[in-house]
Amino acid sequence: QITLKESGPTLVKPTQTLTLTCTFSGFSLSTSGVGVGWIRQPPGKALEWLALIYWDDDKRYSPSLKSRLTITKDTSKNQVVLTMTNMDPVDTATYYCAHSPYYYGSGSYYKNDWFDPWGQGTLVTVSS
Amino acid sequence: SYELTQPPSVSVSPGQTARITCSGDALPKQYAYWYQQKPGQAPVLVIYKDSERPSGIPERFSGSSSGTTVTLTISGVQAEDEADYYCQSADSSSVVFGGGTKLTVL
Numbered sequence: 001q002i003t004l005k006e007s008g009p010t011l012v013k014p015t016q017t018l019t020l021t022c023t024f025s026g027f028s029l030s031t032s033g034v035g036v037g038w039i040r041q042p043p044g045k046a047l048e049w050l051a052l053i054y055w056d057d058d059k060r061y062s063p064s065l066k067s068r069l070t071i072t073k074d075t076s077k078n079q080v081v082l083t084m085t086n087m088d089p090v091d092t093a094t095y096y097c098a099h100s101p102y103y104y105g106s107g108s109y110y111k112n113d114w115f116d117p118w119g120q121g122t123l124v125t126v127s128s
Numbered sequence: 129s130y131e132l133t134q135p136p137s138v139s140v141s142p143g144q145t146a147r148i149t150c151s152g153d154a155l156p157k158q159y160a161y162w163y164q165q166k167p168g169q170a171p172v173l174v175i176y177k178d179s180e181r182p183s184g185i186p187e188r189f190s191g192s193s194s195g196t197t198v199t200l201t202i203s204g205v206q207a208e209d210e211a212d213y214y215c216q217s218a219d220s221s222s223v224v225f226g227g228g229t230k231l232t233v234l
Binding site for chain 1: 172216225
């Protein structure tokens with residue numbers, strides 16, 4: 001059974017850097033094709049993809065937030081860390097991490113770009 | 129990256145069929161995925177690769193694709209299906225979500 005859980009501060013001040021940790025179990029980020037993504041959702045609004053990291057350290061970022069985001073992995077700890085710089089009140093949202101499964105076919109492993117399952121999410125409020 | 133467009137809301141009576149559309153220029157070339165999100169809960173994948181259903185998802189959920197539009201169909205809608213539904217797709221470098229559709233079961 002795959003589970004993920006987000007952790008980090010619930011309140012950050014404007015201009016500060018947010019650091020969130022996703023701790024997971026039931027899979028390994030050393031497995032070919034596997035990835036972990038971050039997605040956020042402002043209160044009452046739609047989902048917004050932020051970043052995705054794969055087993056081979058391939059990293060992908062939202063074009064609109066790329067300059068503020070860094071995603072890293074610690075395979076030995078089963079953790080993925082997302083940092084977001086220069087936080088603003090508009091960044092107030094529930095932040096989710098999610099597993100991206102591999103696809104195996106024709107004798108090879110392939111990356112995917114969908115998410116299943118998701119963590120429970122963590123609400124981060126940006127306010128002075 | 130590109131955009132995915134969904135209707136803000138869809139309403140159906142119990143037992144009827146709900147169809148939620150998602151439009152995007154890249155959809156003829158890229159797979160689409162659908163998530164269900166109930167209030168206060170994390171999203172759950174209900175359809176992947178346009179029309180595949182994960183294990184544990186009821187058979188009344190199905191997906192289809194035609195040109196630049198993908199459709200999530202819920203046959204025999206039940207009260208428990210009332211939720212927000214999001215489509216998602218990706219290109220070679222980024223992931224995109226639609227704006228979400230609120231399904232109301234009358």
